[in-house]
Amino acid sequence: MAYTSEPKLISGNANRPLATSVARRLSMHRGMNVQLCDARVERFNDGEIFVEVYENVRGEDMFIIQPTSNPANDNLMELLIITDTLRRSSAGRITAVIPYFGYARQDRRTKARTPISAKLVANMMVEAGIERILTMDLHATQIQGFFDIPVDNLYASPVFALDIKHHFKDGLEDVMVVSPDVGGVARARELAKRINAPLSIVDKRREKAGEIAEMTVIGDVKGKKCIIVDDLCDTAGTLCKAAENLLDHGAEEVHAYITHGVLSGPAVERVTNSVMKSLVITDTIEASDAVKNCPNIRIVPTAPLFAQGIINTWNGTSVSSLFENETLVPLYEGLYHL
Incomplete structure (x- = not known):
């Protein structure tokens, strides 16, 4: 479904420059100033993560930009806790934009008595309240099947x-x-x-x-x-x-x-x-x-791709159209002269 209000972005600490770039691109696309949601994501002295959102998100279409890269466990917990914060604040829909999906290399049992950590991570994300995933170049594309929610896997x-x-x-x-x-x-x-x-x-x-x-x-x-x-x-x-x-x-x-x-x-x-x-x-x-x-x-840069992916998710149009040159070239025309 298409949401009537503008998409709202929130970011953890994993890749703030990318999140800022995505917000800037969204500003260009929407013809209005799109800022990252005013929030704090910080740690107590013992390493526990604390999140507080300073603006109203009730009924909003929220997009959390947070790769689960090194330190993978800290960034994953940030993503889960931000999700829980938004869910308890009555957000309308929560989409996780995960440019790099950590634990993707643990997608199968390679020998006896080993975990399938990618599936465990998928379960944690769904249980936290994430309703949709937007990611890029999953190490194993079958990880999309680990989720019982829609997963859009963009390609570089x-x-x-x-x-x-x-x-x-x-x-x-x-x-x-x-x-x-x-x-x-x-x-x-x-x-x-x-x-x-x-x-x-x-x-x-x-x-x-x-x-x-x-x-x-x-x-x-x-x-x-x-x-x-x-x-x-x-x-x-x-x-x-x-x-x-x-x-x-x-x-x-x-x-x-x-x-x-x-x-x-x-x-x-x-x-x-x-x-x-x-x-x-x-x-x-x-x-x-x-x-x-x-x-x-x-x-x-991947911000043009993710920004358009967020817009297409928000207004209910095709994300797979981003794989076509007719859609992609205009997004990068300031960077490449073909």
Whole structure:
């Protein structure tokens, strides 16, 4: 149903810059000043989270912007407590905008006596009072089925396609999209189709967790500008090794497009010293100073996509229309000249 009042935004502390950018984009779309809801989300001395909303939200269509990135547990609890606050304040509908969905890598039992944490997190969100989820590039798309509420999973590949067409416009015929593992082929194929490029795969074999024993390149990458595409990059070990492997197989240069730049531990140092020409990430996770200052890391904004997704959710129109170039290009026309 379409709500008569304007959508209201509230943010936790996980990624305030993104929430502010979304509010700014909404202001442009609505032709009026859209601000984040006046609230405080803070911690007591013992680490407990406290939330207080300073404005009336009764009957309002509320959107909580809060990725559950590092520290995942703190940010998840913030999301749940904000939700409970809004529910007890008689909000009309509560939608969680979760640019990065933490615990998504724990989507199945990999061995005996292990949890399916993604399902547990889904249960907690629904029980808290969230009625709809808007997220981006879930690590495993079947997580949508863990919820008994609507889940809209946006994709970064349409935006990456615009970025690639802009930055590689003089040599697009030499571009090859590479999946860093067999499991990511569908994601890589989608991007390859959008830019009309061939597809290659790096097949990796592990002897034990965290250690790669062997990498095999499937496809002819000789003389190609290879673009590795994946949903997230954590410590960047696999990514940097895949880049070296591609160059060893004759690739002209290697770039990477990753949706979620987790970039923990030695990741930034590895990327800085790697053979990759560039690593492109989105701002679904707030970038650290080290990431911002890294010369070969570039950040693509997602605020235009999330702002339009919020508007479409609010007024009851199609969210999947954001996957089409006809809808997407106008949102990014100030950034890309195609």
